[in-house]
Amino acid sequence: MNAVSDIANITGAVDEARLGTLVGDLAAFGARPDGGVDRQALTPEDFKSRRFLVDLARSYGAQAYRDSIGNLFFRRPGQDADAAPVVTGSHADSQPTGGRLDGAYGVCAGLEVLAALADSGVAHRRPIEVAVWTNEEGCRFAPGSMGASAFTEPSLLDGFLATADTTGRTVGEELAEADPLFADVPLRPLGTPVHAFVETHIEQGPVMADAGVTIGVVRGIQGTRWYEITVDGIAAHAGSTPRANRQDALRAATEIATGVYAAFDAGDERLRMTIGRLTVGPGSVNVVPEQVRMTVDVRHPEEAVLDAVEERLRELTAAHAGRARLERTMAMPPTGFDGRIRDTVREAARDLKLSAMEIDSGAFHDSLHLARHCPTGMIFVPSVDGLSHNPAEHTALSDLAAGTRVLAASLIRLAQN
């Protein structure tokens, strides 16, 4: 077996047209009139799309498995039946106002690799699997990435199964109700060994499109911290309360927000700071605001920078001592991806003569959890205008195919070890 020709064979067998058809077929489940997709986790549309994927994977000669959180695995056996598999994949659920690619692209790319493997007959020592992780988006059932996190940390399962949506339906109830639809798909335990995990995904930001680069070698996922700042004032009549008698919560909040934006400007290119939500109480045109609550989303690949920004936020709220308070509501440390996987992806792009750049992921992904379980990496392709979680989400088909070829080459390299 010649590794170089194997890689040429498998990447040559990736079929851009077939990939485009699959993306379109998958987008038909939960299609929105505006061209987007509404396929929230564990809805009938989500289950129907999973059944479609099971049948498609089998048509490429793969074995289908599932686990107790509803993750699917499409396995192409390797020459060494007992070796831990090399796994790719992503999620098939979407936001209610989702596009055709967020998550779905990573699943479609994996299936296209299975098709190309079937067509080319390229052999590999380790099994290659495509995973479809349950409920990455977290919009119907919070938190997101339930499938990937329960897989890597099975003790989370019971809590996830009991999680209800706003109508009171639980994850466990939905999975049980859909069980007959997957009766022919054998169950596997959570947390099975994985040799390596590689996920393809759209960037969901404008960086690669702006740079004119096709392949993103993802360094890792930024650390994220969420804060809520509450500012108290005293409600008063807008007409009868002089300036000196006011304790205007929105005025104080505006000063704090100005400081937040200044801290954003003072940071490096990789810093992200967003005040996404701001509510004013009582919120009446002629009442001086009594309370403001606002969120701050801070991201950076370095924990030390996140610490420094948090210190600055504390100073900004302390400047309104007794009236403003800062609460950290979430902290997700930065995740660095495995150096060997990154090298593999970079070399695959180079061999395929594709432009590539190192990039940090600003969004969360299933890979964030897999990275705690096995060597993990991600391949990004550009998002037109950086749009995502939006029906207008788009990536050129040629870029989707390029990412799939890099994935195919990377999986084969990893599966030969």
Add this chain to the structure above:
Amino acid sequence: MNAVSDIANITGAVDEARLGTLVGDLAAFGARPDGGVDRQALTPEDFKSRRFLVDLARSYGAQAYRDSIGNLFFRRPGQDADAAPVVTGSHADSQPTGGRLDGAYGVCAGLEVLAALADSGVAHRRPIEVAVWTNEEGCRFAPGSMGASAFTEPSLLDGFLATADTTGRTVGEELAEADPLFADVPLRPLGTPVHAFVETHIEQGPVMADAGVTIGVVRGIQGTRWYEITVDGIAAHAGSTPRANRQDALRAATEIATGVYAAFDAGDERLRMTIGRLTVGPGSVNVVPEQVRMTVDVRHPEEAVLDAVEERLRELTAAHAGRARLERTMAMPPTGFDGRIRDTVREAARDLKLSAMEIDSGAFHDSLHLARHCPTGMIFVPSVDGLSHNPAEHTALSDLAAGTRVLAASLIRLAQN
């Protein structure tokens, strides 16, 4: 008849304890568990309170009338039966989170004057009437001051009767349904001649309490303009969108708000500027804001100042050309009260040895509309902590009685002319 002794007799007959009892009795209609009042216009509680007031006024020898918008008039005849009456009064409806005094005090003060007139037997040339104006607050049926404005501008009546609350009930339906309760109260036309109108009211601001003054001689009602500023941005992922690629609507709105507060600081003591409502779309912690809408409430007694502030608001939005726009949603010009009424009130306070100050009203009142119909003025008493539209609204009973004595003296002076 000796005018000086008449005034001494009538002010001497004002009974602080009786006034306090009446304020408490009226507050029982729609009483809230927190001590406040929820007696929104044309609700059963509002009608019950009006019936109570009719019966009380008759017990003081007054004649009761009503008109087609539901205003009530309690008339004590004068020696000259055909002379236009001197009228006092205010409104009996409240905000849902109202206190015991906003509006109610002006009605109670008028009734206490009727009681004092009955007790003292002081005669007066002109009739003296106490008006209870319908729906001043405007919280259930917009706009406010329906009763006073339909009285002074009867062409508004049909539109007001057709106005519905959020459940679809109209003003006309409520008045018709309550009609049997007032079958014994004769109807009078709208817009009858009034010689002079004097309204007592709590200040609803902290100025008099801060100054330690008992009587406010109200110069007029500030002009008010309402604006809505809309700022557009582009929704984007908080994690994956670099600073340079953002068009953050809240960041631009924060810059505009900072300019609004600076303009407020640069104005004179009488300027009021309030950003009372600010909403962020989509308002998600991890999405860069797409749109902000915020209101600006601007008040000043001089039209030229309002014009200058509006020009400044235009400059602030123009600095974000194409992304921010300013819309004026309401303009109420300043209203100056009649000089003769102000003199009468000031002299009454002086004769009673009460501290007094000139003050502008920052809030709207029924008097704003009466001022278009007849010579009009207002008497303010202090609001503890400036609170109003709040269950904790409070004024010392001694101040309520002092305002009632000034009212009694003013009404007698005006009714002798």
